Amino acid sequence: MKKLIASIVSSAVILSVSQGAQAFTPESKQPIKLMVADWTSMLINTEIMNIILSTYGYNVEKVIADDSARYPGFEYGDLHIALETWQTTQEAALASSIKTGKVLDLGETGMHAKEDWWYPLYMKERCPGLPEWKALQDCAAAFATADTAPKGRYLSAPVSWGGNDEERVAALDLPFEVVHAGTDAGLTAELKAAYERKAPIILWVYEPNWVSKAFEGEFVKFPANTPECTSDASWGPNKDATYDCGKPEGWIKKMGWAEGETIWPCAYDMVRNFKMDNATISDLVYQVDVEGKEVEDVAMQWARDNEKTWRSWASCAAN
Amino acid sequence: MIKAMRFAMHTPWLVFVLLVLVLFAISSNSVSLFGTNLRSIPEFMILPLSDWAGNALNWFAREASIGSLTVQTITRNFAELVNWPITALNMLLADGIVTGAGFNKHQLMPPLSWLGLSSALVLYSYFLGGRRLAWLSAIGTAYLVFFGLWQHAMTTLASVIMCVIVAAGLGLFIGIASYRAEKVEIASRVVMNVMQTVPIFSYLVPTLLLFGYGPSAALLATVLYALPPMVHATVLALKSVPTEIREYGEIAGSTKRQLLWKVELPAALPMLTVGLNQVVMMSLNMVIIASMIGAGGLGYDVLRALRRLDIGGGLEAGMGIVVLAVILDRITQAAARRQSAGLNHEVRSPRPWLYLLIIFGATGASFLLPALQFWPEKMMLSTAPFWNESISFINQHFFDQMEALRNFSLLHIMNPFRDFLVELPFVLVLLTLGGIAYVLSGIRLAAIVMGMTAFIAVSGFWEAAMISVYLTACSVVIAVLIGFPFGVYIASSPRLLKPASLLLDTLQTLPTFIYLLPAVMLFRNGDFSALIAIACYAIAPAIRYTIHGLRSVPESRIEAAIMAGCTPTQVFRHVKIPSAYPTLLLGLNQTIMMALSMLVIAALVGTRDLGQEVYIALTRAETGNGIIAGLGIAAIALISDSLLKAWAAKKQHQLGVKP
Numbered sequence: 001m002k003k004l005i006a007s008i009v010s011s012a013v014i015l016s017v018s019q020g021a022q023a024f025t026p027e028s029k030q031p032i033k034l035m036v037a038d039w040t041s042m043l044i045n046t047e048i049m050n051i052i053l054s055t056y057g058y059n060v061e062k063v064i065a066d067d068s069a070r071y072p073g074f075e076y077g078d079l080h081i082a083l084e085t086w087q088t089t090q091e092a093a094l095a096s097s098i099k100t101g102k103v104l105d106l107g108e109t110g111m112h113a114k115e116d117w118w119y120p121l122y123m124k125e126r127c128p129g130l131p132e133w134k135a136l137q138d139c140a141a142a143f144a145t146a147d148t149a150p151k152g153r154y155l156s157a158p159v160s161w162g163g164n165d166e167e168r169v170a171a172l173d174l175p176f177e178v179v180h181a182g183t184d185a186g187l188t189a190e191l192k193a194a195y196e197r198k199a200p201i202i203l204w205v206y207e208p209n210w211v212s213k214a215f216e217g218e219f220v221k222f223p224a225n226t227p228e229c230t231s232d233a234s235w236g237p238n239k240d241a242t243y244d245c246g247k248p249e250g251w252i253k254k255m256g257w258a259e260g261e262t263i264w265p266c267a268y269d270m271v272r273n274f275k276m277d278n279a280t281i282s283d284l285v286y287q288v289d290v291e292g293k294e295v296e297d298v299a300m301q302w303a304r305d306n307e308k309t310w311r312s313w314a315s316c317a318a319n
Numbered sequence: 320m321i322k323a324m325r326f327a328m329h330t331p332w333l334v335f336v337l338l339v340l341v342l343f344a345i346s347s348n349s350v351s352l353f354g355t356n357l358r359s360i361p362e363f364m365i366l367p368l369s370d371w372a373g374n375a376l377n378w379f380a381r382e383a384s385i386g387s388l389t390v391q392t393i394t395r396n397f398a399e400l401v402n403w404p405i406t407a408l409n410m411l412l413a414d415g416i417v418t419g420a421g422f423n424k425h426q427l428m429p430p431l432s433w434l435g436l437s438s439a440l441v442l443y444s445y446f447l448g449g450r451r452l453a454w455l456s457a458i459g460t461a462y463l464v465f466f467g468l469w470q471h472a473m474t475t476l477a478s479v480i481m482c483v484i485v486a487a488g489l490g491l492f493i494g495i496a497s498y499r500a501e502k503v504e505i506a507s508r509v510v511m512n513v514m515q516t517v518p519i520f521s522y523l524v525p526t527l528l529l530f531g532y533g534p535s536a537a538l539l540a541t542v543l544y545a546l547p548p549m550v551h552a553t554v555l556a557l558k559s560v561p562t563e564i565r566e567y568g569e570i571a572g573s574t575k576r577q578l579l580w581k582v583e584l585p586a587a588l589p590m591l592t593v594g595l596n597q598v599v600m601m602s603l604n605m606v607i608i609a610s611m612i613g614a615g616g617l618g619y620d621v622l623r624a625l626r627r628l629d630i631g632g633g634l635e636a637g638m639g640i641v642v643l644a645v646i647l648d649r650i651t652q653a654a655a656r657r658q659s660a661g662l663n664h665e666v667r668s669p670r671p672w673l674y675l676l677i678i679f680g681a682t683g684a685s686f687l688l689p690a691l692q693f694w695p696e697k698m699m700l701s702t703a704p705f706w707n708e709s710i711s712f713i714n715q716h717f718f719d720q721m722e723a724l725r726n727f728s729l730l731h732i733m734n735p736f737r738d739f740l741v742e743l744p745f746v747l748v749l750l751t752l753g754g755i756a757y758v759l760s761g762i763r764l765a766a767i768v769m770g771m772t773a774f775i776a777v778s779g780f781w782e783a784a785m786i787s788v789y790l791t792a793c794s795v796v797i798a799v800l801i802g803f804p805f806g807v808y809i810a811s812s813p814r815l816l817k818p819a820s821l822l823l824d825t826l827q828t829l830p831t832f833i834y835l836l837p838a839v840m841l842f843r844n845g846d847f848s849a850l851i852a853i854a855c856y857a858i859a860p861a862i863r864y865t866i867h868g869l870r871s872v873p874e875s876r877i878e879a880a881i882m883a884g885c886t887p888t889q890v891f892r893h894v895k896i897p898s899a900y901p902t903l904l905l906g907l908n909q910t911i912m913m914a915l916s917m918l919v920i921a922a923l924v925g926t927r928d929l930g931q932e933v934y935i936a937l938t939r940a941e942t943g944n945g946i947i948a949g950l951g952i953a954a955i956a957l958i959s960d961s962l963l964k965a966w967a968a969k970k971q972h973q974l975g976v977k978p
Contacts, residue, residue: 038611038622054423068938069527078531145843146726147734155844159931160938181844182923182934185626185836192628193714193840210627289627303422 024056024317028263031059035074035082037067039184040285040295041208045083045109045276047299052274052310056317058267068093068160075102080257081271086113087250088206089161094255104261106254106268110275111208114249115163117154117220118205118212120191122198131221133172133246136202140175143200148177155190155203156180163204164230164243171241172222176202191215208282210289222246266316273313365779373943380528391529398530398539405481405534412436413473415692429692433460433469435681439674440646448653455649459642467699468617468639475606475616476643482538482602486545487595493546494553495579504554511547516912516956518919518930519544519608520937521949528942537609545601552594556587592655599651600828603644607830617643618830625836630710631703637833644828645821710837718841725847733846737789745776752958759965768961771954780929780951787928787955790846790921791914794853798910802858806865807891819862826859831920839924849921857914864906868899904967908960915956929955 032053034046046062053060065073071093073079085094097103119130126142129135136143136152143152154176156165165178181187187203188211194201195215205211205219222245228235229245236244254271261268284302287293303310311318383390410416416428437460445453463469497504523540530536560583568582584591610618617639624632685691690698749772757765775784809819831852838848872895880894896903918930925931929951936945 038626040626051422057423066938069524072528073531146722147729158925158938160935179844180925181839182921182925182931185628186839186844186924189628189836189839190843193718196711196714197718199718292627292629292632 024266026056026058026264027266029059030263031061032260032264032267033061033063033078033080035065035070035079036062037065037070037082037084039067040210040288041111041281042084043295044281044284044288044299044302045274047295048302048310049081049083049271049274051299051303052270052314053267056266056270056314058264071097071103074255074257075100077257077259080260081106081268082255083271083274084109084111085253085255087252088113088115088248091248091250094253097255102258104256104258104268106256106272108251108253110277111252111281112249112278113206113208113252114219115157115204115206116222116247116249117202118217119202119220120195120198120215120217123200123202123217126200131218133174133220133222136174136176136220137172143176143202148179150175152176152202154178155187155201157187157204158182158184163247165204167241167243168222168245171236171238171244173238208278208285210282210286213282213286214290220246225249266314269316270314273315275313364777366777368778369941369943369947371943372946373941376525376528376942376946380525394529395531398535401481401485401535401538405478405538408477408480409474412477413470429682429685430470430473431678432681432685432691433464433694434685434691435678437461437464438681439677442674442677444646444650444653447650447657452649452653456646459646462642463639464694465698465700466635466639467694467696467701468620468636469694471615471617471620471636472639472643475603475618475640478534478538478541478609478616479599479602479606479643479647482541482545483595483598485538486542486598486602487549489542490546490549490594490598491553491591494550494557497550497554498557507550511550512957512960513950513953514543515547516915516953516960517946517949518916518933518952519605520919520933521945523608523611523937524942524945534615541602541605541609544605545598548597548601549594552590552597553587556590556594557583559590560586589655592651596648596651596655599647600644603640603647603828606640607832621830621832625832628836629703629707630833630836631701631706633833633836634706635701635703637829638825640830641825641828645824648824710840714840721841725842728850729845729847733789733793733850736793737786737846740785740789741782743785745781748772749776752962755962756965759962759969764961764965768958771958775951775954778947778951780932780948783927783929783932783948784951784955786926787915787918787930787952790849790853790918790926790928791911791955794850794857794914794917795907795910797850797854798857798861798914799907801854802861802910803865806862807869809862810866810869816866819866823859823863826855831856831917832923835920835924844925846926848924849926852924853914853917853921856917857910860906860909860913864902864909865899868902868906869895871902872898901967901971904963904970908963908967911959911963912956915952915959918952 034050034053036043036046050060050062063073063079065079067090070079070082074082075097094103094105098105117133119127123142124130127135127139129138140152141150143154144150145153147153152175154165154169154174156178157163157180159180168174169176169178181190181203187205191201191203191205191211192215193199202220205217223229223236225245225248226235230242233240233242235242238244254274256268256271280302284298287298288295380391380394381389385393410428411431413430415426415430418425418427437457440460441453441456444456463472493507497507519540522543523536526536526540526543530539564582564586565578568578573582606616607618607621610616610622617636620636621633621640624630624636681691689695749769752772753765753769756768775781809815834855835848835852838851842848842851876894876898877890880890885893918926918928919933920930922928922930922934929948932948933945933952936942936948
């Protein structure tokens with residue numbers, strides 16, 4: 001019993017000491033709500049930010065929200081910070097949300113988003129012209145299944161991700177049928193199954209992600225995606241159609257609730273300074289998704305190994 | 320000629336088939352009527368229902384106000400209020416008191432120890448249901464602890480407890496109100512029927528708008544889902560209180576309130592527990608979907624595991640949900656049996672202080688022995704690699720056979736059937752359904768059924784609705800083809816009844832997500848995988864009702880048949896099946912309902928039906944589309960429900976049996 005009381009007391013002491021040791025006092029005790037979505041790099045980056053903010057004594061809450069459904073949450077102050085906003089899918093939505101004046105662009109993370117048609121390397125033998133997109137016109141049959149033959153079968157992302165693959169197939173005259181997976185996991189499940197059997201497959205893959213680390217393969221080279229490609233029919237290989245190019249690639253940005261800047265200016269500063277690169281995050285994602293480690297442990301390990309880096313982001317709290 | 324006419328009179332079906340053929344001939348020749356052909360739905364008939372619903376909801380959630388308070392302020396504060404007990408329960412059961420994160424993380428208080436909670440549970444099970452139930456609880460909790468699922472199982476349990484309390488309270492309240500006033504009952508029955516059939520994804524977006532993100536929105540969505548059975552059970556329970564009991568109460572001079580709380584409700588308790596049991600099961604059914612909008616727990620584990628294609632890990636976490644469901648189910652059932660057995664046989668319950676002593680004793684000990692707080696990771700078991708390798712093995716060695724099966728079904732059965740349904744002229748479908756309803760019941764049902772069909776047509780989701788019908792029909796056929804013979808077999812061998820009910824419970828509570836991914840690996844994304852997932856889920860009621868129907872055939876009838884010299888096959892064909900007919904039809908009805916409720920989840924493997932529309936609406940937060948497409952699924956469900964019930968009633972009337 002003595003020991004029991006002792007341990008309660010000692011834990012209380014730890015708490016008071018840790019608070020006392022803090023040179024920095026946060027501007028507000030109001031909880032900062034970090035948005036968490038369902039893909040792994042976002043989970044890790046958010047946990048890293050959680051570790052940093054908590055270290056400086058901020059009260060942090062994580063709130064699960066959907067990638068595309070986040071904007072009303074940010075505009076109404078239900079969500080305060082998001083670590084990842086992908087140009088490839090969210091550019092227009094972010095821009096229109098910023099226009100309301102209630103949402104801030106907190107700068108790029110340094111990670112580069114890319115998503116496009118992707119195939120395992122062994123498919124190169126069966127379709128030698130790859131990665132040039134023109135090769136797909138001739139060897140679509142190599143990617144065919146009974147229900148799409150003689151056309152090839154291209155496995156696209158969930159319908160809700162957009163991506164304009166139907167338009168692309170028509171504009172580039174690709175003899176492919178676009179089949180939509182229902183979820184991210186559905187995409188990779190089919191890739192894994194095909195990969196184990198060295199069976200034909202071509203599908204939508206995005207980076208940074210663990211897929212390109214776990215499976216050998218490469219992206220198809222389409223004409224580069226430019227603003228003209230999607231707006232001007234005469235641009236590109238097909239003079240009468242838009243979308244005769246690949247998918248867009250680009251930045252991954254941080255965003256925040258505008259009012260929060262006045263509540264926790266220093267925390268917003270740390271978020272602005274946050275940087276991450278593709279190689280590091282792919283490695284962390286691999287540890288979580290393939291090796292099965294916990295997100296918290298992986299993020300904590302990164303924080304231990306890179307303390308100098310993230311301390312430098314928090315210059316406003318160093319006084 | 321007269322003979323033929325009489326024949327037609329007695330079999331309205333014949334008239335009906337003729338009518339359908341004529342209509343089909345007319346419409347397939349594209350005869351135009353009122354300037355449009357009958358084949359497709361004319362543009363002007365499609366109303367912007369989704370926009371209306373979306374705008375109305377946005378207005379309600381953002382601008383509407385009661386007095387000076389906006390609705391949103393009220394709902395948000397309510398969400399805060401609900402959040403409080405969830406957090407408290409979570410601290411107590413799962414996480415303890417933790418502050419900060421990362422370098423600043425401190426465990427101030429541990430959660431209640433798993434050893435204390437599980438011992439108390441085993442003791443309570445022993446008191447309620449004897450040695451058998453105690454063993455079940457012991458094995459179940461041991462599974463959760465040793466497989467490292469305990470902490471998240473407690474998070475799930477915390478939200479299920481909250482949800483059950485709220486749903487049971489609210490259900491009781493609505494049930495009592497319905498029991499007292501017939502008008503309320505009619506209204507609540509209509510609302511509950513729609514609520515039960517509208518897919519949960521449809522009301523996730525509105526709840527997010529009103530209650531914000533996080534566990535309270537998930538909780539409220541679950542409550543909405545689990546509410547209807549409690550309301551039904553309450554009304555039924557109160558109605559079945561014997562009049563003598565009520566009269567005794569009145570003679571004793573009870574007021575209306577005393578009568579309700581002191582006489583009627585206690586007398587109705589056994590049946591109320593049945594409703595409570597349903598609420599528990601349905602909340603656990605929702606665990607995984609709730610975790611998609613922020614409830615965490617085992618559902619989230621399943622989602623995470625499946626994301627990294629760790630099918631075995633997903634299966635383990637999913638079995639954790641099954642374990643919770645089975646334990647809670649058996650305990651509530653045992654409690655219900657105790658109640659109905661009356662007070663005479665009661666074994667004295669151990670005193671409450673004994674439970675508290677066990678729980679807090681073990682928790683106290685956990686300060687000295689940290690393994691009693693959180694079971695050490697190194698000592699956890701896992702069977703996940705085995706499952707993952709099994710799937711890989713099947714994939715590598717049997718893929719060709721499975722691919723052949725898939726291709727054959729798709730190319731020769733499913734796709735042609737789908738195309739046929741999609742091509743069916745709208746007017747033909749409308750009149751056919753109306754005709755069937757008229758023949759089975761009368762003009763009133765015909766009007767209702769045609770109204771609902773027209774609703775789907777004007778909503779602009781006709782094609783998606785037909786694809787839903789095709790997917791549902793295919794999976795129901797499979798579920799019945801497998802479930803019926805299986806049910807017949809089980810019904811004839813009573814020894815298998817208990818294991819079979821465990822299997823059925825597992826099928827119904829194991830999150831479908833888990834078999835969705837192996838299905839995708841072996842059968843690719845698309846309708847065939849969806850079909851398998853839906854059939855797996857819908858098979859349970861097909862089996863259950865078959866067993867129930869066959870076992871409740873009166874012994875006297877069977878004996879009479881045997882004495883008349885029937886062979887076992889004849890008894891089965893001419894006595895058992897006809898007597899069980901109405902129950903079998905109700906089973907078919909439930910199978911269809913289950914299949915329809917799975918459509919939304921099947922959307923996750925890339926179908927193109929109403930479920931997909933609802934799912935897309937959810938991910939894009941398009942309130943209007945989600946609600947209207949969801950109501951489309953509800954309309955299909957209600958149409959098939961009312962037609963089958965009318966058919967069952969007719970059969971029942973003809974046979975003079977009760978289901």
